[in-house]
Amino acid sequence: xxxxxxxxxxxxxxxxxxxxxxxxxxxxxxxxxxxxxxxxxxxxxxxxxxxxxxxxxxxxxxxxxxxxxxxxxxxxxxxxxxxxxxxxxxxxxxxxxxxxxxxxxxxxxxxxxxxxxxxxxxxxxxxxxxxxxxxxxxxxxxxxxxxxxxxxxxxxxxxxxxxxxxxxxxxxxxxxxxxxxxxxxxxxxxxxxxxxxxxxxxxxxxxxxxxxxxxxxxxxxxxxxxxxxxxxxxxxxxxxxxxxxxxxxxxxxxxxxxxxxxxxxxxxxxxxxxxxxxxxxxxxxxxxxxxxxxxxxxxxxxxxxxxxxxxxxxxxxxxxxxxxxxxxxxxxxxxxxxxxxxxxxxxxxxxxxxxxxxxxxxxxxxxxxxxxxxxxxxxxxxxxxxxxxxxxxxxxxxxxxxxxxxx
Amino acid sequence: xxxxxxxxxxxxxxxxxxxxxxxxxxxxxxxxxxxxxxxxxxxxxxxxxxxxxxxxxxxxxxxxxxxxxxxxxxxxxxxxxxxxxxxxxxxxxxxxxxxxxxxxxxxxxxxxxxxxxxxxxxxxxxxxxxxxxxxxxxxxxxxxxxxxxxxxxxxxxxxxxxxxxxxxxxxxxxxxxxxxxxxxxxxxxxxxxxxxxxxxxxxxxxxxxxxxxxxxxxxxxxxxxxxxxxxxxxxxx
Numbered sequence: 001x002x003x004x005x006x007x008x009x010x011x012x013x014x015x016x017x018x019x020x021x022x023x024x025x026x027x028x029x030x031x032x033x034x035x036x037x038x039x040x041x042x043x044x045x046x047x048x049x050x051x052x053x054x055x056x057x058x059x060x061x062x063x064x065x066x067x068x069x070x071x072x073x074x075x076x077x078x079x080x081x082x083x084x085x086x087x088x089x090x091x092x093x094x095x096x097x098x099x100x101x102x103x104x105x106x107x108x109x110x111x112x113x114x115x116x117x118x119x120x121x122x123x124x125x126x127x128x129x130x131x132x133x134x135x136x137x138x139x140x141x142x143x144x145x146x147x148x149x150x151x152x153x154x155x156x157x158x159x160x161x162x163x164x165x166x167x168x169x170x171x172x173x174x175x176x177x178x179x180x181x182x183x184x185x186x187x188x189x190x191x192x193x194x195x196x197x198x199x200x201x202x203x204x205x206x207x208x209x210x211x212x213x214x215x216x217x218x219x220x221x222x223x224x225x226x227x228x229x230x231x232x233x234x235x236x237x238x239x240x241x242x243x244x245x246x247x248x249x250x251x252x253x254x255x256x257x258x259x260x261x262x263x264x265x266x267x268x269x270x271x272x273x274x275x276x277x278x279x280x281x282x283x284x285x286x287x288x289x290x291x292x293x294x295x296x297x298x299x300x301x302x303x304x305x306x307x308x309x310x311x312x313x314x315x316x317x318x319x320x321x322x323x324x325x326x327x328x329x330x331x332x333x334x335x336x337x338x339x340x341x342x343x344x345x346x347x348x349x350x351x352x353x354x355x356x357x358x359x360x361x362x363x364x365x366x367x368x369x370x371x372x373x374x375x376x377x378x379x380x381x382x383x384x385x386x387x388x389x390x391x392x393x394x395x396x397x398x399x400x401x402x403x404x405x406x407x
Numbered sequence: 408x409x410x411x412x413x414x415x416x417x418x419x420x421x422x423x424x425x426x427x428x429x430x431x432x433x434x435x436x437x438x439x440x441x442x443x444x445x446x447x448x449x450x451x452x453x454x455x456x457x458x459x460x461x462x463x464x465x466x467x468x469x470x471x472x473x474x475x476x477x478x479x480x481x482x483x484x485x486x487x488x489x490x491x492x493x494x495x496x497x498x499x500x501x502x503x504x505x506x507x508x509x510x511x512x513x514x515x516x517x518x519x520x521x522x523x524x525x526x527x528x529x530x531x532x533x534x535x536x537x538x539x540x541x542x543x544x545x546x547x548x549x550x551x552x553x554x555x556x557x558x559x560x561x562x563x564x565x566x567x568x569x570x571x572x573x574x575x576x577x578x579x580x581x582x583x584x585x586x587x588x589x590x591x592x593x594x595x596x597x598x599x600x601x602x603x604x605x606x607x608x609x610x611x612x613x614x615x616x617x618x619x620x621x622x623x624x625x626x627x628x629x630x631x632x633x634x635x636x637x638x639x640x641x642x643x644x
Contacts, residue, residue, distance in 0.1 A: 005516050016504055313499045320461060320496075321514045321562065322489025324482055400461050404496065 001327045010334045013307070021339065024303045028343025028383070029350060031293030032376045036351025036368060038289045041358055042282025044366035049274045053267065055195060057135040059101070059234055060267040061241050063093075063227040063248070083223040084261040087215075089251060090227045097229075097243045099236040104130040106226040107214040113207065114180045115167040122163050124181055124207045126214025134230045137203070142175045142190030149189075150210035155217070157186040161194045162205040181207070184217050234268070241266050290379075296343065297383040304336050304391035315395050316403025329396040336388020337381060344380030348373055409435040409458065409570065409602075414467030414477075415625075416453050427453040429625035430467070435604070437569065440596040442605045442613035442633075445622035452574070454622065455606045459494060459572045460487040472569055489518050493563025497575040500559035501547035507533065508543050511562045518566065528565055535599070536561035537591055553584035560591055564601070571595070571603045577612055589615045590639035615639060 014021045065084040090105040107126035113119060131137060132144045139158065149156050157179060159167070168174045174188050186209060195203045215222060231240040241264050248262055249255070308315070315328060355366040416428040427450045435441055445451045456462035457469065460476055463484070469477045476487055488494075493514075501510045511529040520528070533543060536557045542550070550558065556576055563571050573592065577585035593615060595601045605616055613619050614637045621629040 001516060002519065012505065314502060317496070317499065317502070318513070318517075319485065320459070320488060320494045322485055322517045322566070324485045324517070327517055401456050404461075404499075 001323075001330060006330055006334045009331050010338050013331075013335055014338060020303060024299050024339050025343040025346070027296030027299035028293070028340050028380060029296075029347040031289065031296035031383075032344050032347025032380055033349075033351035033354060034292050035286060035289030035376050035379070036348055036372055037354035037358070037366075038285035039282060039372045040351070040355040040366040040368045041364055042278065042285045043369060043372075044355075044358075044364040046275060046278035046282060047367065048364055049278055050271060053271050053274060055136065056267065057228070057230065058267075059231040059237055060134065061229040061231060061237065061244065062265045062267075063089075063229065063244060063262055064265070065223070065225065065262050083221065084252065085224040085227055086222050087211075087224065089248060090224065092247060092251060093227065093229060093244055096247055097240060099232045099240050101230040101232045102130040102134050103230075104128045104134050104228040105211050105224045106131070106228065107211055107219055107223070108225045109218065111182050111218070113163075113167065115177065118167050120163065120166045122166075122205050122207060124209060124214065124218065126211035126218070127208050128211055130230075131208065131228070134228050135203075137195075137208075138193040139190045140193045141173070142188070144190055144192075145208060145210050150212050153212040153216050154210060155184060155186045155213060156189045156210065157181070158190040158192060158208040159188055160192050160202075160204040160206040160208075162202065163207055164191050166205075179207075181209070182218055186213075237266055237268055293379060293383065297340075297387040300336055300339050300384065301387040301391060303339070304332060304388055305394070307335070308332065308391050308395045311395075312398060312403050312406040315398050316400050316406065319398070319400035320404060325396040328398075329392045332392035332395045333385065333388045336392065337384035340380045340384030340388075344377050347380070348376055351376070408437055408470075408472060409433075410468075410470040411458075412468045414457065414464045414469060416450075416457065416462070417465045427625055428457075428464075431622075431625075431627055432467075433620060433627065433630060435602065437602055438596070438600045439618060440593070440603045440605070440616045442607060442616035442619045443622065444607060444610065444613045444619055445628075446608055448624075449622040450625040451606050451608075451622050455572055455574055455604070458570070458604060459492050460484045489514060490566060491569050493566060493568040493571045495556065495559045495563050495571065495573040495576045497578040501550075501555055501562075503548055505547055506543070507538065507545050507547065507550070507558050510547055510558055511565055514562060514566045529561070532561040532564040533558070535564065535595070537587075551584075552580050553587050556580065556584075556588045557591060560588070560595070564595070569602060571601055572606070573603065574606045575608070576605070577607075577609075585612070586639045593639055611637075 063085065087105055090103050094100060094103040105128055108123060110121060111124045112121050113124070127145060128150055129145055129147045132139070137144070140161070142158070144158055145156065159174060164172070164174045167179060168177065174191060177188050178185050179188060180186070192204070211224070229240065229244065231237045245257065245260070245264055249257060249260060252261055254260055318328060352368050355368050358364060359366050412432045413430045414428055414432070415426060415430055418425045418427060431454065443451050443454060453462070457464050460471070464477055467477065468475060471487065471491060476484070479487065502513070508529055511533055512525045515525045515528065530543070538554065538557050538561060542554065547555065547558070577588055580588060589612065592603050592605065596603050605613065607613050614633055614635060617633055617636060619629070619631060619633050620627060
C-alpha cells in the first residue's frame with residue numbers, strides 16, 4: 001500500500017465522522033496546548049526572577065554581619081543589627097583576596113528625610129564610588145558619589161528617581177537642591193536611572209550618600225552593614241567566596257567557621273535556589289499539561305477501538321480481497337497518528353496563543369521555546385502511535401471469516 | 408485449476424470438536440462454471456472459505472493452479488487472495504461512502520499497482536460487468552442492489568484472478584435483478600473463460616451453472632452436470 005493510498009483512506013475514514021474525529025482531536029489540542037502554555041509560563045516566570053536577581057549586579061558576593069544564615073531567601077534578621085564588619089575588613093578584602101574586581105562598603109538604615117516643605121521615610125545607604133559599578137546603578141542627571149567626596153565625608157546625596165519624585169515632584173530638576181537627613185543638610189548631586197520595582201527591594205526609592213559621611217554623621221561608628229564584592233568572572237566566585245570567609249575568620253580571630261559572625265551570600269546561590277524553585281514549578285505545570293495529554297491519548301484509543309468494532313465487516317472485506325495484516329495495521333495506525341498530529345499542530349498554535357495572551361497581561365514575560373514545541377509535537381506523535389497501536393493490531397488480527405460474518 | 412483431495416475441517420478440539428468437512432475431493436478445470444449447493448450447515452460456506460484461501464484446512468491437500476496452498480501462512484494466503492481469487496459476497500460488498508472506481512481499485516491498491524494502470528483496469532472490468540461510465544464516480548451507497556453486485560463482480564475481476572467465488576450473490580436481490588447478476592457471471596464464464604464457483608442453497612440459482620456439486624453434512628452427495636441448465640438473459644442496465 002502506497003503512502004498516498006494510506007493518506008486517502010485516512011482522510012476518508014476521519015471525514016466520515018467529523019464530529020467524533022473533531023472531539024477526539026480536541027482532547028489532544030487541550031493536552032498539547034496546556035503543555036506548551038504551562039511550560040512557557042513557567043519558563044517566563046523563571047526568566048523574570050533570574051533577570052531581576054541579575055539586575056542586582058554581576059558576579060556579586062555580599063557579606064553581611066551576623067550569623068551564617070540559611071541559603072537562599074532566609075530572612076536577614078541580623079542584618080545591620082550585629083556590628084562586626086568594619087572599613088578595615090573591606091579594605092583587607094580588596095587588597096588580599098585574588099580575583100576581586102571591586103569592593104564596596106555600605107551602611108544602610110532608614111531615616112526621615114525632609115526637603116522644602118515635604119518629607120519622606122526611605123532607605124539611606126552609605127556607599128563608595130564602586131557601588132555604581134558593582135550594582136549596575138547608572139546616573140541619569142548629575143554624577144555619582146566620587147572617592148574624593150567619600151574620603152572627605154562630604155554631605156552630598158544621590159537620589160533614586162522615586163525619592164526625587166516624592167520630595168520634589170515628578171521629573172523636576174533636583175540637582176543642587178538640599179535635603180535634610182536626620183536633621184543634617186545634604187546637597188543633591190545626582191539622580192539615578194530608574195531600574196523598576198522588580199526584585200527584592202525597590203532600587204528606585206533610595207538615597208545614596210558617601211559611606212564615610214554615613215558613618216560620621218548618621219550611625220556614628222566605624223561599622224558596616226554590607227560589604228559588596230564583585231568577582232572578576234562567574235567561574236572564580238566560589239573561590240573568592242571561600243577566600244573571603246577565610247580572611248574574615250582570620251581577621252575576626254574565629255577558628256570554627258560555624259561560629260562566624262558574618263555571612264557571605266553568593267549571587268549564584270540565590271540564582272540557583274530561585275531557578276530550582278521555578279524549574280520545579282515548571283515541571284509541575286508541565287505535569288498538569290501532561291496529564292491532560294494522557295487523557296487525550298486515551299480518548300484516541302477509545303475512538304479507535306470503537307471504529308475497529310464498527311468497521312469489523314469492512315476489515316473482513318479488505319482482507320478477503322487481499323489486504324495483508326500490515327496493510328490493515330498501517331491504515332488504522334495512520335488514522336490515530338493523523339488525529340494526534342492534527343491535534344498537535346492546532347494545540348501548538350493554541351498554546352502559543354495562550355502564552356501570547358498571558359504575555360499581554362504583563363504579569364510574566366512568557367516564552368515558547370522551540371524545544372517545548374518539538375517536545376509537544378514528538379509527544380503527540382508518540383501518543384498517536386502508542387494509543388493507536390493496540391486498536392490497529394486488534395484490527396489486523398481479526399479473522400477475515402469472523403469479520404465478514406460480524407453483524 | 409483446482410484439485411482438492413480428502414479435505415477435512417474441524418473446528419474446536421476435544422469434546423467440543425465439530426467436523427464441518429469430512430473428506431471432500433474434486434477437481435475443477437479452468438473455465439468451468441460450478442455451483443456448490445447444499446442446505447445451511449452442509450459445510451458449503453466452510454468449503455468456500457477454504458477454496459478462497461480465507462481459511463486453512465485441517466487435513467487433506469489443496470492445489471490451486473498447481474500450487475499447494477494447504478500449508479501456507481496467513482500472509483501467504485493474503486497474497487493468493489490478492490492475486491488469484493476474486494470474491495463476490497451476499498451483502499456488504501462495497502465500502503460505504505466510497506466511489507465505484509475506488510471500490511473496484513481496492514485489490515489493485517493492495518497489490519501496489521500504479522495509479523494509471525489501476526484506472527485503466529478498473530474502467531475495463533466495470534464495462535465488462537455491465538456498468539455504464541456515468542456511474543463510475545457514484546458513491547457506493549447511491550447504487551441499487553443489482554448495481555452493487557455488478558461493481559462487486561468488477562472488483563472480483565480487476566486482479567485478473569483465475570477463480571471467482573460468489574457466496575449467495577443473489578441472496579439479497581429480487582429475482583429479476585438476480586437474473587441480471589447471474590447473467591453477468593454466465594457472460595464472464597462464456598466470453599472470457601473465467602472459472603466461476605457459485606455457492607447457493609437455491610436449486611433455481613444453481614441451475615445456471617454447468618456443473619452442480621451438492622453437499623450434505625460435510626460430504627459430497629452428488630457431483631453432476633446441470634440437467635436443465637438455465638441461461639439468463641444478459642440485460643444491460
